[in-house]
Ligand code: KMH
C-alpha cells in the first residue's frame with residue numbers, strides 16, 4: 685500500500701465560528717492550523733479562505749495571503765478549493781488557480797447541496813480543467829456521486845487531465861451519495877487502474893470511513909470543513925486533533941504516513 689496521505693480540510697465555506705469556535709479564519713490562524721496539522725501527520729491542506737467577517741471568498745488576494753503565511757511555516761502541499769461556496773460564479777471560483785498552487789480541486793458535476801444546488805455544468809468542468817492545465821496545477825477530482833467519475837474520465841479522454849489521477853469521494857452531503865461502507869467500496873470499483881483516492885466523510889462518517897480507507901489502501905480527509913466534532917456532542921478542539929486521531933489509527937493498522945514529498949510523488953506533483 686502507498687503511505688497514507690491525510691488531507692486537512694480546515695476551513696471550508698459553510699462552517700461558522702458560532703458552529704465551531706476554533707475555526708481558523710485569518711491568514712495567520714490558517715497558517716498556524718496548517719503547521720499543527722502537518723506536525724500531526726497531514727501532508728495536504730485543502731484550502732478555503734474567508735473575509736474578515738468570516739464569510740467565504742475566493743479572492744485571489746486572500747488566497748495569496750494565506751498561501752504565503754502557510755509557506756512561511758510549513759512544507760505541506762497546498763490544495764486550493766475551486767468549489768468555493770454555493771452560488772459563486774466560475775470566474776469567482778477560479779481566482780486562486782492563477783497563483784499556481786501545487787494542487788486544486790475540480791468538482792466533476794452538479795449536485796444538490798442541502799437545500800441548495802452546487803452548480804458544475806459540463807462546460808464549466810472543461811473550463812476548470814483547462815485552467816488547471818494552463819497553470820500546471822494538479823487536480824483532485826471531487827466526487828459527490830457515482831456518475832461524476834465518468835465525467836472526470838471524459839476530461840482525461842479529452843487530454844485535459846493527465847495521469848496519475850487522484851479522486852476524493854465526498855460522502856454524506858445531503859442530496860449527494862450517502863456515506864457508508866458499501867458506497868465507498870462501490871466507488872473504488874469504478875476507478876481507472878492506477879488511480880489513487882481519498883474519502884471525505886461528512887460528520888460522524890469522517891471517522892468510520894477514514895478508518896475504512898486506511899484499511900483499503902485509500903487516503904483520508906479530515907477537518908472542520910466536513911466535521912466539527914471529536915465525538916457525539918463534543919466539539920473538536922482543533923483541526924490537528926482530528927488529524928492526530930487518524931494518524932494514531934493508521935499507526936495501529938501499521939500504515940505509514942506520507943510526508944509531503946511522498947505525497948507529491950504519489951500525486952504526480954513535481955518537487956520544487
Ligand atoms: N463548499 C462547497 C460548495 C471544493 O472545495 O472544491 C464546495 C467545496 C468543494 O467545498
Ligand code: ZN
Nearest residue numbers: 696765767909
Ligand atoms: Zn472545500
